[in-house]
Amino acid sequence: AQKITQTQPGMFVQEKEAVxxxxxxxxxxxxxxxxxxxxxSSGEMIxxxxxxxxxxxxxxxxxxxxxxxxxxxxANLVISASQLGDSAMYFCAMRxxxxxxxxxxxxxxxxxxxxx
Amino acid sequence: xxxVTQSSRYLVKRTGEKVFLECVQDMDHENxxxxxxxxxxxxxxxxxxYDVKMKEKGDIPEGYSVSREKKERFxxxxxxxxxxxxxxxxxxxxxxxxVMYSYEQYFGPGTRLTVT
Numbered sequence: 097a098q099k100i101t102q103t104q105p106g107m108f109v110q111e112k113e114a115v116x117x118x119x120x121x122x123x124x125x126x127x128x129x130x131x132x133x134x135x136x137s138s139g140e141m142i143x144x145x146x147x148x149x150x151x152x153x154x155x156x157x158x159x160x161x162x163x164x165x166x167x168x169x170x171a172n173l174v175i176s177a178s179q180l181g182d183s184a185m186y187f188c189a190m191r192x193x194x195x196x197x198x199x200x201x202x203x204x205x206x207x208x209x210x211x212x
Numbered sequence: 213x214x215x216v217t218q219s220s221r222y223l224v225k226r227t228g229e230k231v232f233l234e235c236v237q238d239m240d241h242e243n244x245x246x247x248x249x250x251x252x253x254x255x256x257x258x259x260x261x262y263d264v265k266m267k268e269k270g271d272i273p274e275g276y277s278v279s280r281e282k283k284e285r286f287x288x289x290x291x292x293x294x295x296x297x298x299x300x301x302x303x304x305x306x307x308x309x310x311v312m313y314s315y316e317q318y319f320g321p322g323t324r325l326t327v328t
Contacts, residue, residue, distance in 0.1 A: 199257060205254045
């Protein structure tokens with residue numbers, strides 16, 4: 097069953113504008129962690145931001161913020177003041193506990209195109 | 213500088229061959245993961261390991277096995293390669309702690325496997 101859903105296969109944004117990338121998740125565990133990663137065309141995976149399920153405040157890291165709505169099970173990534181270098185694939189991920197350890201699962205990703 | 217290395221960037225194998233993909237990390241991480249990445253499907257978890265000789269199935273383990281004899285090394289084995297296993301394979305590692313810790317994953321550069 098799909099546990100991480102990213103409904104936007106592709107998004108366009110004008111340079112210097114803000115953009116929101118959607119992510120919804122499904123879990124019955126009260127404890128979990130949510131991550132966003134960026135994958136440029138070069139292929140490496142870059143960690144952007146983290147939100148714990150018990151965190152009271154939305155996470156922020158520079159131009160990145162995470163709009164965490166726990167009741168809706170959504171964890172949208174907001175990128176402010178978009179730059180051309182933000183053009184990349186973006187993946188939402190969830191870390192949850194298993195019988196032996198912790199696993200992290202990913203969504204299908206959103207490809208962001210920043211227009212000059 | 214943290215590093216996850218994978219034995220090959222590109223690999224071409226024939227149907228029915230046994231294939232070994234190797235991953236090594238130098239960060240003393242407890243957790244290691246194997247994902248495959250396919251367009252439109254994102255990263256799908258094949259197997260992960262939370263300790264030496266300990267492993268757990270991910271979402272798509274069929275046709276794969278893994279081995280973790282040493283903490284720093286995690287191998288993915290395709291017992292009898294098939295064309296539907298043509299994909300990009302990504303290895304990752306992370307610290308443990310609890311699910312609530314913001315221990316992000318560090319990824320290798322990927323191995324693009326083609327099975328003909």
